[in-house]
Amino acid sequence: MAKQKKTLRGKQKARRKFLRTVVLGVGVVGAALLGYIPVVSRWHKRIRPPGALKEHPFLSSCIKCGQCVQVCPVNAIELADLDEGFGIGAPYIDTRKQACDFSCDGLQCVLACPTGALTHDINYPHETDMAIARVVNERQCLAVQGKGFKGQARGPAFKGKLRYEDIDRWNPIRVSEYPYDLELCDLCVRQCPIEIRIAQCEAGKPPSGDTNQCPPQHAIKLETIASDDGIVRKRPVILDGCVGCGVCEMICPPEPAVIVMDGTESRGMVA
């Protein structure tokens, strides 16, 4: 009698253990699958580092190690948190906070990537395709208003960095340490890494003395607006050479910025 009771209890125990295990299994797999939601519904539209494949293959091939984060001289790259689901640990650039200014010249993040999520097929800044700049807030634009700009582009507290070749060829400095005095604001064009390279090439001094560094197409220009009040007004126009590095967005003084990066699915390297 006692023995029978014992085996029954044993059976009950085994059944409970089995049910517990099923619950654990469903719970853990379910928790992981919740990560699908932010990815499918695109809660975050992230700008990925230079050379990133299109979003899906990028997230597949990225091993979430952050080696790209470690090599970036301006610390432009951050890693996604759990709220990005399957994208957790994948790198992105918050361009308004800190754009990629290509001050490493050699696409260090691409070289650091151990998997090819940042494709090794590209070598030069103008070959990247992170996003495209869009003028979204033209009326706020200082140049459109015919205004100049004097002072720190983003105020004294802004921590973002840029490389100013006239200051230091190798070390980027804070934008707040480089005040401007412009008759008509042209910061977006003036600081565009592609435009800077084109100017250097036209002056016969390509970066690192390598003519391969010369971008074939312009990225941004200021276009004169016809006006009858005698004030010179210009508007920024994005051109085909734009790679979406975000420097124009970062440097733009008005809040919110006149130019933003659009990293829609059509951009990004083909897998």
Place this chain on the structure above:
Amino acid sequence: MKHLIKSVAVLLGADPKKPTSEDYTPEAKALHAEQRADKSRIESIYIELAHKAQHKTPEKWRRRRWTVLILVNLLFVVSYQLDIQMLEGALTASRFVGFHMADLNSALQVMLAYKEVLINLMIGTITVLIMWWLLGGRTFCSWVCPYHLLAEWAEMAHDYLAKKKIVKDHPFDRRVRTVFWIVFAVLAVVTGYTVFETISPTGILSRALIYGPGIALVWVVTLLLFEIFYSKRAWCRYACPIGLTYGLVGAVSPLKVTYNLSTCFHEAECKKVCEVPHVLDVVVKGRATEADLFIGADCTHCGRCVDACPTNSLNLEFKGLGQLLR
């Protein structure tokens, strides 16, 4: 070969089987008979255990292991924070003074999701494969994985609360880890995303240490609370596919915990401290089929049993190198 099959079966979740009488070597049979005949052994076990209770020896291997674990993770942190560039990246993939390294499970998930063998990744994966084959596979778990250390602390809390009868351990069926491994592999292929990485406490913790904390740590804390209050060492024992991947690599490793039947008194002190006690089934009186045996693939080589054994019947050994590691 028979041992390997048994070891992998237990790794995958099978319960250790009681050996039949033909499984025993004559030597082991003789040793078992001798032990049964010698009644004075029982007496000496009690003396031995009483002695041990009075003279607590430090856990030598645990100290070494925690030192290594903390140093490895610290090297990741200082490599980035102090820019000394020794060990760049995180535990999922890194460069050690320039050499590629890739976590085997993370690399597997990436290749399954991306469906392409990435050459750079292969180099790192093979390097790490050879390294952990030599060092015993799941050795990664107890000597490197940062979650393991937190889980050990959670285990201490669990044991303390269990002693006070506040909590009770709820074991799971160990086969569920194999199910997880397969499910996450299939999910990677089907969805094209590295699904497991989303909830991997190893990756989350490694990145949190190096790049700063985030909300993902909530998941890690949840797991730890689950282990303290509901099921002891649950993640490492029943869930983590990384452990299974490394376990498979370690199945054929030269680094093993060895068991010596002739000196064993079957006190089972080792099983009390073991994270994966099913691998220590051979120490149960009458179970060892040979005089000298290797502990199975699920063993993480944490060395706690080596420290706990009152008679030095368990040792960490490198096959062919004798007891240099003692």
